[in-house]
Amino acid sequence: xxxxxxxxxxxxxxxxxxxxxxxxxxxxxxxxxxxxxxxxxxxxxxxxxxxxxxxxxxxxxxxxxxxxxxxxxxxxxxxxxxxxxxxxxxxxxxxxxxxxxxxxxxxxxxxxxxxxxxxxxxxxxxxxxxxxxxxxxxxxxxxxxxxxxxxxxxxxxxxxxxxxxxxxxxxxxxxxxxxxxxxxxxxxxxxxxxxxxxxxx
Amino acid sequence: xxxxxxxxxxxxxxxxxxxxxxxxxxxxxxxxxxxxxxxxxxxxxxxxxxxxxxxxxxxxxxxxxxxxxxxxxxxxxxxxxxxxxxxxxxxxxxxxxxxxxxxxxxxxxxxxxxxxxxxxxxxxxxxxxxx
Numbered sequence: 001x002x003x004x005x006x007x008x009x010x011x012x013x014x015x016x017x018x019x020x021x022x023x024x025x026x027x028x029x030x031x032x033x034x035x036x037x038x039x040x041x042x043x044x045x046x047x048x049x050x051x052x053x054x055x056x057x058x059x060x061x062x063x064x065x066x067x068x069x070x071x072x073x074x075x076x077x078x079x080x081x082x083x084x085x086x087x088x089x090x091x092x093x094x095x096x097x098x099x100x101x102x103x104x105x106x107x108x109x110x111x112x113x114x115x116x117x118x119x120x121x122x123x124x125x126x127x128x129x130x131x132x133x134x135x136x137x138x139x140x141x142x143x144x145x146x147x148x149x150x151x152x153x154x155x156x157x158x159x160x161x162x163x164x165x166x167x168x169x170x171x172x173x174x175x176x177x178x179x180x181x182x183x184x185x186x187x188x189x190x191x192x193x194x195x196x197x198x199x200x201x
Numbered sequence: 202x203x204x205x206x207x208x209x210x211x212x213x214x215x216x217x218x219x220x221x222x223x224x225x226x227x228x229x230x231x232x233x234x235x236x237x238x239x240x241x242x243x244x245x246x247x248x249x250x251x252x253x254x255x256x257x258x259x260x261x262x263x264x265x266x267x268x269x270x271x272x273x274x275x276x277x278x279x280x281x282x283x284x285x286x287x288x289x290x291x292x293x294x295x296x297x298x299x300x301x302x303x304x305x306x307x308x309x310x311x312x313x314x315x316x317x318x319x320x321x322x323x324x325x326x327x328x329x330x331x332x
Binding site: 189192 | 328
C-alpha cells in the first residue's frame, strides 16, 4: 500500500472526527469567507483533503515533469534543433546548388566560348594549311616541270652532241676509207712533196 | 759511286763522245777503251748503263724519225732533216719509215717534239672539231 492510498483510507475517519469541530468552526466563522468555506465543504472539499491532493499533485507533477515532460521537452528541443539544422542545411544546400548551377552555367558559357574560339582557330589554321599546301604543291609542280624541261633540254643537247659526234666519226671514217682506197703512191708522193714544201716555208 | 756522281760522270763522257755536236763512233770507241783500262768491270756497270742512256738520247735528239704514207724521196727526207737541223741548231739526220695509215703526208719526231702534217691527223682534228 502506498503512502497516498493509506492517506486516502485514513481520510473518512479523520473527516468524521473533525466534522463536528468543522461545523463548529463554520458556525463560528461568519461573513463571506465563512460562507465560501461552507460552500466548499458542502461540495466535499475540505482543507486536509485538499492539502493532501495538492501534495499528491505536486509529487505527480514533479515526477511527470522530471521523467516525462522534461525528456519529452528535451527530445522536442533536440528535434526542433535537428529540424532547424536540416532546414538550414537544406537552405544552404539550395543556395550552394544555385551557386553551383551558376558556376556550371558560367563554365558552360566559357566552355562554349572557348570551343567557338578553338573552332574558329582550327578553321583558320586549316584554311592556312590548305593554302600553304596549295602553294607548296604549285611550287613543287613548277620545280618538277622546270627540272623536267632542263632534263629534256640536257638530253636533247646530249643527243645532238652524240649524233653530231657519230656523224663526224662516220664522215671521217668514210673519208679516211675513201682516201685509203683511192690514193695511189703517185698521188701520195705528190702530196708528200707538197707537205715538204709547206714545211719548208 | 753515288747515283748523282754516276750521272755526272756519264754526262761528262757524253760530252767527250760528241764531235761537231753529233755523236762520233770513233770517240765513243775511244771513251769505252779508256774506261775498260781505268776501272774494274763491276765498277763500270752503272756508269756504262748511264752512258748508254745518254748516247741513245743524244742519237734520238739527232734523228728526225719520219713516218710517211706513200713514197718519200730521199731528197725530201733530207730537206725535212735540214729544216729541223736549222730550226734546232744542231745536226739532224733523217730516219724514214713508211706508214700508210697516215693516208698522205708525214709525221716527224725529233727528240720529244712531234710535227704531224699527215692527212690522218687532219681528219682526226676535223672529227674532234665537229664533235
